[in-house]
Amino acid sequence: xxxxxxxxxxxxxxxxxxxxxxxxxxxxxxxxxxxxxxxxxxxxxxxxxxxxxxxxxxxxxxxxxxxxxxxxxxxxxxxxxxxxxxxxxxxxxxxxxxxxxxxxxxxxxxxxxxxxxxxxxxxxxxxxxxxxxxxxxxxxxxxxxxxxxxxxxxxxxxxxxxxxxxxxxxxxxxxxxxxxxxxxxxxxxxxxxxxxxxxxxxxxxxxxxxxxxxxxxxxxxxxxxxxxxxxxxxxxxxxx
Amino acid sequence: xxxxxxxxxxxxxxxxxxxxxxxxxxxxxxxxxxxxxxxxxxxxxxxxxxxxxxxxxxxxxxxxxxxxxxxxxxxxxxxxxxxxxxxxxxxxxxxxxxxxxxxxxx
Numbered sequence: 001x002x003x004x005x006x007x008x009x010x011x012x013x014x015x016x017x018x019x020x021x022x023x024x025x026x027x028x029x030x031x032x033x034x035x036x037x038x039x040x041x042x043x044x045x046x047x048x049x050x051x052x053x054x055x056x057x058x059x060x061x062x063x064x065x066x067x068x069x070x071x072x073x074x075x076x077x078x079x080x081x082x083x084x085x086x087x088x089x090x091x092x093x094x095x096x097x098x099x100x101x102x103x104x105x106x107x108x109x110x111x112x113x114x115x116x117x118x119x120x121x122x123x124x125x126x127x128x129x130x131x132x133x134x135x136x137x138x139x140x141x142x143x144x145x146x147x148x149x150x151x152x153x154x155x156x157x158x159x160x161x162x163x164x165x166x167x168x169x170x171x172x173x174x175x176x177x178x179x180x181x182x183x184x185x186x187x188x189x190x191x192x193x194x195x196x197x198x199x200x201x202x203x204x205x206x207x208x209x210x211x212x213x214x215x216x217x218x219x220x221x222x223x224x225x226x227x228x229x230x231x232x233x234x235x236x237x238x239x240x
Numbered sequence: 241x242x243x244x245x246x247x248x249x250x251x252x253x254x255x256x257x258x259x260x261x262x263x264x265x266x267x268x269x270x271x272x273x274x275x276x277x278x279x280x281x282x283x284x285x286x287x288x289x290x291x292x293x294x295x296x297x298x299x300x301x302x303x304x305x306x307x308x309x310x311x312x313x314x315x316x317x318x319x320x321x322x323x324x325x326x327x328x329x330x331x332x333x334x335x336x337x338x339x340x341x342x343x344x345x346x
Contacts, residue, residue, distance in 0.1 A: 021264075036256040040263045047267075090270050094263040101259035203274065210278060213285050220292055224299075 006205055013202045016195035020188070028188040037101045042188055044094040046196040047087050048117065052155050054084030054200055055124060059152020062145035074141040077148050079207045081127055083200055088121040112165040116158050123151055 024042045031038035058080035065073035095114065096106045109115060130147055134140040181189060 036260055039260045043263055043267055086270065086274060090267055093266050093270075097259050097263045097266070101256060199271075206278060210281055210285070213282070217285055217288055217292070221288075224292060224296060 006202070006209060009198070009202050009205060013195070013198040016191070016198050020192040020195040023188040023191055028185050029182075031185075034102065037098065040094055040098045040101075042192040043196075044091060044098060045189070046193040047094065048091045049193060050196045050200045051084045051087035051091055052120070052159060054080050054087065054204075055120070055155045056152045058084065059149045059155075062148035062152070065141065065145045066149070071141060074145060075208065075211060077145060078131075079204050079211070081124060081148060083204050083207065085121070085124050085127075086203075087196075087200065088117075088124065091117065092121060112162050116162045120151075120155060120158055123154070127151070 020042070024039055028039075028042070030036060058077045061073045061077035061080060065071070065077060095117075099108065099114070100106045107114065127144070127147060131140055131144045134143055180186070
């Protein structure tokens with residue numbers, strides 16, 4: 001069920017990523033201020049945007065789970081958050097590389113954008129131990145949904161707080177003054193954003209497909225474990 | 241794409257270039273690691289599925305006479321791929337008949 005349409009989606013994702021990287025390196029002009037280093041921006045910023053939106057989407061799925069009680073929404077929420085955490089790792093690493101090249105330091109603590117993203121990332125990193133500390137599956141799903149909603153609501157608040165912070169150091173993608181990005185850079189950025197967004201959707205779908213297959217396998221194993229109608233109990237073989 | 245590549249300037253792989261290359265390599269490495277983990281997971285699922293299918297085929301004899309009810313008539317003529325076959329609990333519990341064991345593994 002989840003694997004439906006995965007193949008064309010994967011092809012579209014690869015095509016979008018290739019187009020995006022081609023535009024980044026062969027079309028977008030060098031930034032007058034930062035030079036070649038600015039190329040990291042086409043990777044780092046879309047990753048950050050998609051990761052943050054993914055966290056919010058995880059919260060929306062969690063709302064649907066609490067409203068309906070359908071465990072499918074819990075799986076969607078879990079996978080969305082899981083994928084956004086992975087993207088968050090990429091954001092932190094690529095951001096650190098940019099900071100080292102531009103500022104000379106891998107990390108600075110007085111930059112609100114960095115620290116706030118780290119706070120969001122660490123908050124979601126606690127999602128896993130929080131979730132798996134609860135043994136009962138229903139309670140686990142319910143508590144995880146509450147966490148996902150609360151944390152998902154924090155993300156846009158955090159984003160707005162950072163935008164309002166008066167920092168002149170961290171570059172802004174969509175500047176509200178002085179015209180923002182020129183057309184060629186904007187096009188490249190939007191294609192990169194589309195490619196990274198597609199990548200997120202594809203990987204979420206991929207993960208859901210794998211989870212679905214794993215779940216069906218467990219159901220099959222349980223069915224084989226069940227006592228046979230004749231009365232003899234059958235135990236499925238242990239697989240490492 | 242090719243004219244674009246031909247017209248492209250040489251990438252400035254100087255001091256800044258190594259950082260840019262590093263960022264993109266990290267991104268690609270993360271994707272590769274993720275895909276490798278998922279591939280390992282899918283391999284495990286496939287292996288477990290194969291073992292369960294084998295178990296269902298070679299399981300205990302079950303109630304005499306059940307095999308005749310559950311065996312598809314044309315199973316000799318058209319061997320069913322194990323992983324494509326949806327086993328019902330009763331079918332799985334009853335096991336497959338001996339002559340179905342030669343069906344190809346997928």
